[in-house]
Amino acid sequence: MTNAQPSKIRIASFNVNSVKARLPNLLAWLREFAPDVVLLQEIKCVDDAFPRLEIEDAGYNVASHGQKTYNGVAILSKSPIEDVSRGLPGDESDVQARYMEATVFGKVRVAAIYLPNGNPVGTEKFSYKLAWMDRLRARMVEQLADDEITVWGGDYNVIPTDGDVWDPRAMKDDALMQPESRAKFRSLLHLGLTEAVRTFNPAGHVYSFWDYQRGAWQKDHGFLIDFLLCSPQAADRLTSAGVDKAPRGQEKASDHTPVWCELSL
Numbered sequence: 001m002t003n004a005q006p007s008k009i010r011i012a013s014f015n016v017n018s019v020k021a022r023l024p025n026l027l028a029w030l031r032e033f034a035p036d037v038v039l040l041q042e043i044k045c046v047d048d049a050f051p052r053l054e055i056e057d058a059g060y061n062v063a064s065h066g067q068k069t070y071n072g073v074a075i076l077s078k079s080p081i082e083d084v085s086r087g088l089p090g091d092e093s094d095v096q097a098r099y100m101e102a103t104v105f106g107k108v109r110v111a112a113i114y115l116p117n118g119n120p121v122g123t124e125k126f127s128y129k130l131a132w133m134d135r136l137r138a139r140m141v142e143q144l145a146d147d148e149i150t151v152w153g154g155d156y157n158v159i160p161t162d163g164d165v166w167d168p169r170a171m172k173d174d175a176l177m178q179p180e181s182r183a184k185f186r187s188l189l190h191l192g193l194t195e196a197v198r199t200f201n202p203a204g205h206v207y208s209f210w211d212y213q214r215g216a217w218q219k220d221h222g223f224l225i226d227f228l229l230c231s232p233q234a235a236d237r238l239t240s241a242g243v244d245k246a247p248r249g250q251e252k253a254s255d256h257t258p259v260w261c262e263l264s265l
Helices: 023-033 052-057 124-144 179-189 196-200
Strands: 008-015 037-041 061-065 073-077 081-086 099-104 108-114 149-155 226-230 238-243 259-264
Touching: 008 023, 008 108, 008 149, 008 226, 023 052, 037 149, 052 061, 061 081, 061 099, 073 081, 073 099, 073 108, 124 149, 124 179, 149 259, 196 226, 196 238, 196 259, 226 259
Parallel strands: 008 037, 037 108, 108 149
Antiparallel strands: 008 259, 037 073, 061 073, 081 099, 099 108, 149 226, 238 259
């Protein structure tokens, strides 16, 4: 953990699918990949149960927004984590822990996002997903007015285009590929945001998720649903971005793997 201002920072987003179950994998990845900032999703534990000491021993400050058994997001940073805000504004009755934001390295605003899955289509879960996306867009509009270097990273649970999935026919009835989901994701980009991973990897077959079933990982039957959306101020500083597939190949891996980008400061 440091107060020094580097010339470049690496920001990663990683749906860990239970931080306690994947802790050895996460610690190994932090040591090997050495990101400066990590946005975690699906930590699946309350804040008091988060493995804070182990993460701090690895060189990171920690802020979490947890929930028992489900959901949960966290921000890890080699710099102090400041001005933390937990929960997505717009619905005081929503108790699901899916969103938090903070400032890192003194001038970069980051948000950790775990967007609702929405399945099955036609139920209140799908309606909740779409309403949540509307709230996210409203929050983004507010933040963009501040002209800050901002990165909204996370598991968006949307497959934006047919090029983001190994076989569009296999997912055509899923909430992640519905026209409404895709339209609302496009509405985020139309605010003037830049998606880092696709900017540097425009071709297909770039995935961040592989199901545990039917040998999906071994067959590379994946899809891209984890994204880093950058404000214009962040996009101007983008130097590289990609997907780190190595963690998905480990024993007891999450079904997601990290996506990352680098910003010049």
